[in-house]
Amino acid sequence: xxxxxxxxxxxxxxxxxxxxxxxxxxxxxxxxxxxxxxxxxxxxxxxxxxxxxxxxxxxxxxxxxxxxxxxxxxxxxxxxxxxxxxxxxxxxxxxxxxxxxxxxxxxxxxxxxxxxxxxxxxxxxxxxxxxxxxxxxxxxxxxxxxxxxxxxxxxxxxxxxxxxxxxxxxxxxxxxxxxxxxxxxxxxxxxxxxxxxxxxxxxxxxxxxxxxxxxxxxxxxxxxxxxxxxxxxxxxxxxxxxxxxxxxxxxxxxxxxxxxxxxxxxxxxxxxxxxxxxxxxxxxxxxxxxxxxxxxxxxxxxxxxxxxxxxxxxxxxxxxxxxxxxxxxxxxxxxxxxxxxxxxxxxxxxxxxxxxxxxxxxxxxxxxxxxxxxxxxxxxxxxxxxxxxxxxxxxxxxxxxxxxxxxxxxxxxxxxxxxxxxxxxxxxxxxxxxxxxxxxxxxxxxxxxxxxxxxxxxxxxxxxxxx
Numbered sequence: 172x173x174x175x176x177x178x179x180x181x182x183x184x185x186x187x188x189x190x191x192x193x194x195x196x197x198x199x200x201x202x203x204x205x206x207x208x209x210x211x212x213x214x215x216x217x218x219x220x221x222x223x224x225x226x227x228x229x230x231x232x233x234x235x236x237x238x239x240x241x242x243x244x245x246x247x248x249x250x251x252x253x254x255x256x257x258x259x260x261x262x263x264x265x266x267x268x269x270x271x272x273x274x275x276x277x278x279x280x281x282x283x284x285x286x287x288x289x290x291x292x293x294x295x296x297x298x299x300x301x302x303x304x305x306x307x308x309x310x311x312x313x314x315x316x317x318x319x320x321x322x323x324x325x326x327x328x329x330x331x332x333x334x335x336x337x338x339x340x341x342x343x344x345x346x347x348x349x350x351x352x353x354x355x356x357x358x359x360x361x362x363x364x365x366x367x368x369x370x371x372x373x374x375x376x377x378x379x380x381x382x383x384x385x386x387x388x389x390x391x392x393x394x395x396x397x398x399x400x401x402x403x404x405x406x407x408x409x410x411x412x413x414x415x416x417x418x419x420x421x422x423x424x425x426x427x428x429x430x431x432x433x434x435x436x437x438x439x440x441x442x443x444x445x446x447x448x449x450x451x452x453x454x455x456x457x458x459x460x461x462x463x464x465x466x467x468x469x470x471x472x473x474x475x476x477x478x479x480x481x482x483x484x485x486x487x488x489x490x491x492x493x494x495x496x497x498x499x500x501x502x503x504x505x506x507x508x509x510x511x512x513x514x515x516x517x518x519x520x521x522x523x524x525x526x527x528x529x530x531x532x533x534x535x536x537x538x539x540x541x542x543x544x545x546x547x548x549x550x551x552x553x554x555x556x557x558x559x560x561x562x563x564x565x566x567x568x569x570x571x572x573x574x575x576x577x578x579x580x581x582x583x584x585x586x587x588x589x590x591x592x593x594x595x596x597x598x599x600x601x602x603x604x605x606x607x608x609x610x611x612x613x614x615x616x617x618x619x620x621x622x623x624x625x626x627x628x629x630x631x632x633x634x635x636x637x638x
Contacts, residue, residue, distance in 0.1 A: 175202055175380045177205055177206060177347070178204070178206055178226075178296050178299070178300060179202055179206070179314075179345070180209070180224060180225065180226035180227070180299065181205065181206050181208050181224040181225045181226070181227075181479050182199070182204065182207050182208070182225070182226075182227045182228075182229065182292070182296075183207075183208045183209075183219060183220070183227070183228045183229070183275065184196065184207060184208070184209045184210070184217070184223045184228075184229045184370040185228060185230045185231060185234075185242065186207075186211065186213070186230075186231040186234070186235045186258075186395075187209045187211055187213070187231065187235060188211075189211055191231075191281070192211060192223075192368075195229065195258075195288070196209060197291065198285050198289060198424075198533060199289070200290060202292075202293065202444070203291045203444050203445075203456045203457070203458070204289075204292065204293070204296070206222075210224065210605045212236065212243060213234045213235075213236050213237040213238075213239075214237055216228075216237070216242055216245075217245065219247050220249075220250055220253065224251055225253060226247060226252065226254065226299050227253065227254050227255075227256070227292070227295050227296065227299065228242075228253060228255045228256070229255075229256050229292070230242060230253070230255055230256070230257050230258065230260050231259060231260075232245060232257060232259040232260075232261065232266070232270075233259070233260060233261070236317070237255065239259070239588045240269070240270070240273065240581070242257055243257065243273045243274065244273055245272060245599070246274070246276030247273060248521075250537045251274075252296070254276040254295045254299060255275050255276055256275065256276055256277040256278075256279065256292065257270045257275045257277070257278045257279070257289055258279045258280075258288065259279075259281065260276070260280070260281045260282075261280070262280045263280070263619060266278075271421065273408060274587045275575075276295055276554045277294075277295065277636045278289045280293060287378070290382055293488075297348075297356060298345060300347065301348075303490075304342060304343055304346050304348075304489075305569060306344075307342040307343075308339060308342040308343070309339075310342070316336055316340065317334075317341060318341060319341060319369075319370055320337075320369045322340075322341075322366045322369045323337050323340075323366050325362055325365070325366075326362050326363070326366065327502065327505050327506050327509045328502050328505065329501065329505060330494070330499040330501060330502050332494055332498075332499065333494070333499060333502075336363075336493075337366075337612070340363065340366055340367055340370065340491065341370060343367075343489040344366075344367045344370035344371050344372075345370070345371055345372055346460075346488075346489060347434075347460060348488040348489055349368060349441060349461045349463060349485065349486050349488060350364075350462045350463070350488075350489045350490070351426075351461075351463055351464075351469075351486045351487050351488075351489065351490045351491070352364060352380065352462065352463070352464040352465075352490075352491045352493065353464070353465055353466070353469070353490065353491070353492050354466065354491075354492060354493030354494070354495070355466050355493075355495045355539075355541055356466045356541065356543070357496075357541035357542055357544055357591065358466075358492060358493040358494070358495055358496070358542065359378065359464075359465070359541075359542055359544030360423070360424070360464040360493055360495055361424065362415045363491055363493065364377070364379070364420070364422045364462045364464065365377060365459075367420070367462060368420040368422075368460075368462075369420070370537070371420060371460055372420055373419050373420060373459075373460060374418055374419070375416060375417050375418030375419025375420070375458075375459065376415070376416060376417055376419040376420075377416070377420045377422060377425060377588070378412050378416035378419065378420070378421050378422065378459075379422040380393060380394070380412050380421070380422065380423055380424065381425055382423050382424065382425055382426060382429055382433070383424070383425035383428040384428065385433070385435050386430065386517065386527060387430055387432040387436075390429070390430075390433040390436070391436055391445055391449060392409075392411070392449055393411065393412055394411050394412050394413050394436075394440075394446070395413060395446050395447065395448050395449060396408070396409050396410045396411030396412075396413075396414060396448045396449070397409055397411075397448050397449035397450050397453045397629060398448055398449070398450040399433065400450060400451075401449040401450025401451075402449065402450070405449075405450070408448075411446075411457060411524075413446060413449060413618060414455065415459060416459035417458045417459060418458055418459070419459055419460070419461070419503065420459060420461075420462055421459045421461050421462070422462045422463075422464070422629055423437075423461070423462070423463045423464070424463075424464045424465075425464070425465055425466070426463040426464065426465045426466035426486070427466070427467025427468075427469055427472060427478065428465075430466070431477075431479065431578075434478065434479045434482050435479070436550065437482060438455060438479060438482040438485060440461075441457075441461065441485050441486075442485070444456060444457045445457060447463055460614075463486055469483055469486075469487075470483070482494070493517060495538070495541055496538040496544075496545065497537045497538055499533045501531050503530055503534055505600065506542060506545055506546075507525060507529065507530055507533065507545070507549065508525075510546050510549035510550070511523060511549055511553065511561070513523060514549050514550045514553040514554075515553055517550075518550075518553055518554055522552060523539040523553060523556050523558075523559065523560070523561040524559055524560050524561060525560075526560055526561060526562075526563055527619055528563065528615055528617050529561065529563060529566060531612055531613045532563065532566060532570070532609075532612075532618050532621070533545070533566065533570075534611070534613070535611045535612060535618060535622060536570045548565070548566055550570050551569065552565040552566060552567055565610075566637065567621065576618045601633070604623060605619070605623070605630070605633060607635070608620075608622045608623050609634075610632075616630055616631055616634070
């Protein structure tokens with residue numbers, strides 16, 4: 172398998188000393204940076220930059236033919252989109268200040284520790300990637316068109332907010348930064364993760380891990396793997412999920428349930444881009460895009476001290492908030508039709524015809540379980556279906572049962588009439604209830620009557636008495 176290039180633009184090292192070029196190339200490669208070009212003749216730099224692949228230059232100052240300062244000036248004037256890091260043998264404040272004024276992003280002395288140089292390069296890469304991603308987001312929003320609608324074929328929607336999310340996903344899919352997907356259970360977070368993986372261009376697999384309930388040791392073993400003899404019972408070495416996801420995507424679901432020690436491990440993985448299998452003192456590189464999801468309110472957990480602030484801000488570089496089904500009720504007819512066809516095929520039946528009142532009935536329900544709950548309702552109804560027209564009864568029972576089991580809303584005063592200067596009469600209150608039920612049911616008397624727990628003839632008689 173061909174190794175993917177990181178970053179997705181080239182980094183040019185310019186120095187007349189081949190030994191330095193080899194040394195820095197190896198140092199960056201150990202840090203996971205392998206898209207590197209080298210040049211030992213400064214006269215060739217303009218032609219290399221004209222190719223458009225280079226976005227970051229590491230530049231020596233003291234070179235024959237064309238000096239580093241001359242190249243720095245040329246890059247600043249002709250290629251302002253390129254960042255330049257000066258790596259010089261001269262430890263002089265005046266020289267460093269002059270280079271920064273000429274447009275250098277960083278200035279390092281060659282004798283500096285390798286870790287500091289690598290950190291500077293990684294910081295420059297991250298800035299360039301974020302600039303590109305922000306531009307891509309702006310372009311997608313302005314164009315209001317999807318370039319790869321096929322990536323979202325498994326997400327059934329015509330909702331404008333969802334289409335906006337699709338545009339955002341297209342823009343950040345190729346990023347190497349983490350993506351945080353939040354939303355209620357059953358809202359479709361894993362489908363979004365799969366769409367991002369599809370658009371990422373990564374040729375490795377999507378590896379999904381539900382981390383809810385994993386203690387610190389199991390979490391580390393699951394993600395990092397272990398070497399033989401790492402602990403009692405570890406008779407064979409085992410690859411962790413990170414390694415299984417090489418050149419692909421690692422999807423960690425229910426990230427809000429991680430313990431603090433596990434959060435620390437995840438933070439280090441994201442910051443350093445490396446990890447240690449249990450029992451090993453040799454680090455391995457993270458070579459996968461990390462996507463995390465949760466139905467928890469991470470901001471609230473962070474404020475309560477239950478989620479590390481540094482990890483929270485590291486994860487939310489890119490964030491998608493999935494709306495609940497009750498906020499995209501217009502999608503219910505589409506989802507209903509999709510799940511009816513899926514359930515019929517799965518159960519070996521003909522696709523039943525839904526009664527015209529069904530979509531309106533479902534629109535009156537809040538769906539705490541979201542799309543997953545709707546799917547379960549449809550499968551249950553199709554499984555007992557016998558006639559050509561699908562029965563409403565199964566859905567009515569499911570909705571009624573769910574409402575009966577719903578927790579009581581804890582409010583200081585649940586009396587809707589409390590505080591009113593004048594109480595409505597029975598007739599006025601009944602009129603308000605009928606009006607609201609008819610509005611929620613889209614004018615369908617059958618559905619409105621069920622909401623009011625009265626018969627349809629009784630509702631019809633009351634409506635007739637209005638005129």
